[in-house]
Amino acid sequence: MLASGAFAAPLLPPAEEVLRIAPALRGFGGSQANFESLAVGLQSGREVRLTSITPDGMREEVTFVAARAFPAGETALMLTGLQQALAAQGVASPTGWQIGIALLGGALVTPKGSARMPPIIAPDPRRPMVVSMHSFAGSPANYRSLMNGLTRGRTITLAVPGDRRAKVTFEPPGHRLSAEEAKQALTLTAGRLAAQGIDDPTAEELRDALLSEQ
Numbered sequence: 001m002l003a004s005g006a007f008a009a010p011l012l013p014p015a016e017e018v019l020r021i022a023p024a025l026r027g028f029g030g031s032q033a034n035f036e037s038l039a040v041g042l043q044s045g046r047e048v049r050l051t052s053i054t055p056d057g058m059r060e061e062v063t064f065v066a067a068r069a070f071p072a073g074e075t076a077l078m079l080t081g082l083q084q085a086l087a088a089q090g091v092a093s094p095t096g097w098q099i100g101i102a103l104l105g106g107a108l109v110t111p112k113g114s115a116r117m118p119p120i121i122a123p124d125p126r127r128p129m130v131v132s133m134h135s136f137a138g139s140p141a142n143y144r145s146l147m148n149g150l151t152r153g154r155t156i157t158l159a160v161p162g163d164r165r166a167k168v169t170f171e172p173p174g175h176r177l178s179a180e181e182a183k184q185a186l187t188l189t190a191g192r193l194a195a196q197g198i199d200d201p202t203a204e205e206l207r208d209a210l211l212s213e214q
Contacts, residue, residue, distance in 0.1 A: 050096025057143025
């Protein structure tokens with residue numbers, strides 16, 4: 001079943017420790033995978049990889065490496081401050097790019113306008129932040145169909161790029177999701193497909209990935 005329970009898998013130990021210190025961070029980053037990447041990456045000095053789905057159905061992937069590792073307490077304090085700073089700018093559900101900018105510093109576009117965010121951490125000079133965009137749903141219309149299907153229980157119809165007559169139609173798995181749960185479900189699906197080397201999934205691959213969550 002594709003529902004909020006799909007995101008309740010056991011956390012990695014570094015992420016568990018951060019949540020024990022700051023339980024309000026649960027769900028920060030838009031998905032469990034993103035939160036774990038932040039918690040593990042900041043504590044180990046390894047690459048942080050954040051995956052988000054943009055409103056027009058693109059998969060946004062942000063990677064960066066901190067210049068040094070941070071202990072769990074400092075990581076929890078840092079992410080709590082980051083969460084509060086973004087919320088103060090009207091960003092309650094930040095994308096990976098917004099989290100990266102808020103951590104490393106720079107101009108951030110928010111519902112309240114452009115804001116200059118001071119750096120919280122220094123990046124590894126050998127590994128600057130990289131943002132890449134990949135087609136996820138194939139088109140904004142396909143993304144809307146996915147969101148409508150997951151949140152309203154409607155039949156999902158995905159057009160096949162390059163063939164105006166070809167369509168992939170299927171019923172959404174599980175019960176209706178909230179808009180936030182639907183975004184998390186698609187983010188999780190995008191991350192799992194990318195882990196399989198599928199950056200630009202076909203309509204059939206999207207269907208199969210979603211239905212496999214049942």
